[in-house]
Amino acid sequence: MELSRELYETPGDRLEAFVRRSLQPQGGWKEQVQDTWHRIQQFLQDQCFEDELVQDREVRVLKVVKGGSSGKGTALNHSSDLDIVLFLSCFSSFQDQAFFREEIINFIEERLEYCSRSLAYSITVAHHKNGARAPRSLFLQVQSKKSSDVIRVDLLPAFDALGPLNPDSKPAPEIYADLIRSISYPGEFSPSFTVLQRHFVKSRPMKLKKLLQLVKFWYLKCLKPKYRRVALPSKYALELLTIYAWEMGTDESESFSLDEGLVAVMGLLQDYEDICIYWTKYYDFQNEAVKNQIKQQLKGSRPVILDPADPTNNLGRKRNWDVVAKEAAHCLRQVCCTTVDPSQRWHVQRARGVQVTVKQTGLETWTLSVDPYSPIWKMKAEIKKKNLILGQQRLSFQEAGGERQLLSSQRTLADYGIFSKVNVRVLETFPPEIQVFVKDSSGHSTPYAIHPEDTIRHLKEKIEDAGGPLVEDQMLKFQGWKLGNHRSLESLDIEDCDTVLLIRRNTDSPRLPPAPQWSPTAFYLDPFTKYYYPSTRR
Structure with a gap:
């Protein structure tokens, strides 16, 4: 029986056995992948750039990191790719990486062809296609001379933006601010954050990793074969969606059934138009540039699935989610999902x-x-x-x-x-009070409740009472006109939810004392002198 049918025909309470038997990497495959990793890692560190200059530059390998499913602990037997991220000294910034990356990829390709005999593997090299953009990685098909299995390797040169950062720590916000200033397309420099992406998944409980393997298997064997010519979301997008479903549906418990998790994920995929997911583990809203970037992403068309390590990369962007939702609806009608007790289903909001x-x-x-x-x-x-x-x-x-x-x-x-x-x-x-917004010079606006027949001075008094400038230090404008104190809001055509501008008078310069307010002078006639004198009464 083909594995896709086997998944759909496996009752929910037997999914764990299905994962253990059919999906988790077995001994021979695991050893082959591990051996491939060690050989290529050693080649990159010891041979690739030894005594060589690239465009008159000395290149040192700072570190080599295993990414992808193999690095995260969610690899599938005979299926998953091996991502190898190569951090190099010749990249001193994101811009430097963008400018110099293609030359590095071409150089590595030449060196691989020259040194392939020493690797004890048959290696086929092909550039990744990025449309009009320069390649960002080198795609290798590696086959052992002792086996027919082919291991797909993605080799990605990257700028070491994080340095020796502990993956449990938050990077300095300036790193992300620099990233945002540097990007030309979303996720262009995501390989620089591989250590964080890997840790985000690898640190999760083993039970959740089984659910991740199950969802990725569904993607590769049930969804992808039906839509071979369609640009589908990445496996990483589904990984993050699954982690979110587990966090929200179980409160991060390690005690759950795989069929409950599968049903929750398929339900989310059906409602993809409402999905808006992000994390603040590695970046947050404290830095202004990062805050604006996150908010801009969250306002975009759904689904939004932000890479927890890279705020520039929305993994839900323009990826034919309608066909994913169609296959998810089909999955929910299969035996693997229909045995779930409705009372046990996870409650997962479509957004936090x-x-x-x-x-x-x-x-x-x-x-x-x-x-x-x-x-x-x-x-x-x-x-x-x-x-x-x-x-x-x-x-x-x-x-x-x-x-x-x-x-x-x-x-x-x-x-x-x-x-x-x-x-x-x-x-x-x-009633009949209306709401008026008063905007100050900083652009901040405050609402006030006021009767339409009240005067502008009355509004100024409310502003002062709320902690604003003194009445005499305020000047109010509406639609470009200065507002007199004794005019009513109604007479000035100020209506509900209109905005009035508040301008604070300059209080730094010395102020003259207020002019005396004289009342009309009164006179009285002195009966003895027959002269008129000003009255002292007001």
Whole structure:
């Protein structure tokens, strides 16, 4: 029986035996892959660049790292590729790597052909095709002279951006900021972060690695043969999707059934248009350049599956996920999935919960976690209960460089592209009050509740009471016009959710004392002198 049919016809409670018997690397294959790794590693370190110059440069091998499935501990028997990442001294930056990489690949190819006899393997060399771009790796087909098995090796020269970093540590944000400035296409320099990518998967429990092997087998034997001419998502994308499903569905427990995990992953693949996945293990929102990069990625078309080690690489981008979803739906109807007890199915959100920081004038700031695909009225109900809101609740948010936006009860955070931390301002209004946004010189906007018949001075007093400038230090403008203190908002055609600009007067220069406010002078007639004198009464 072909293995794809065997998977679909294996009951869920026997999947672990199926993985152990048919998928996990067996002795002979494991030894052959390991021997190939050692021989090529030794060639690269000891022979490849010995006493040679490449474009008049001396090249030293800094380290050789095993990547791909073999490095992560998720290889399949007689199937998985061997990725070898070669970190070289001639690359001093990402830009240097992009400029010099093709020459290095050509040089390695020449040296492999010259030294192939000493490797005891038959090696066929081919460049990877990258369209109009220069090759980023060398693809080798390696066959032992004692076996018919062919091992596919991907050899990738890379800039050592991380140096001796412990993979449990966070790289300096400047490394990622430099990466973002350097890229010409997404994921171009991902090999530089192989150590982190490998550790992200390799450090997971053995039970999860079995699920990863099962999902990758499904990809290679059930999905790929049906769509040979279609550009499909990478196996790494499905690995990350599976890890996310396990984290969310089991709270990172090592006690679960493989069929439950398979059902959860296939369910996610069916709903690919809602998937938005990222991690903050190696990069986060603290650095401005990295934050902007992540937020831009999260706002893109779904699915979004960000490489946890490379924020420039969205592995869900433009990869015919519809055909993946079609085969996932077919898988869910097979015996391997239908034996799962519905009550035991994992609950996996299509995106992580968003940390919403709730701010309301006069109240303590607090946070809650919100499913980005949940309607906003549910979040409003929770806020109303916590903040004891009696009037109309108005929620708004503002992103850096943007305008403050009102959150509609019938929409979701996802509709506004919000998949990461966000600050939400709460405003309580009572009819006929309206909400007015006041934007300061930094671009930050604050909402205020005010009656349309109230004056501009009344609005200024509210701004001062909220911690803003003193009334006399404020100048307000609307649609380019300076607003007089005694005009009402209604007379100035300021309506609900309009934005008024706040300009702080220059308080550094010395100020003249206010001019005396004289009232009309009164006179009285002195009956003795018959002269008129100014009255002292006001």
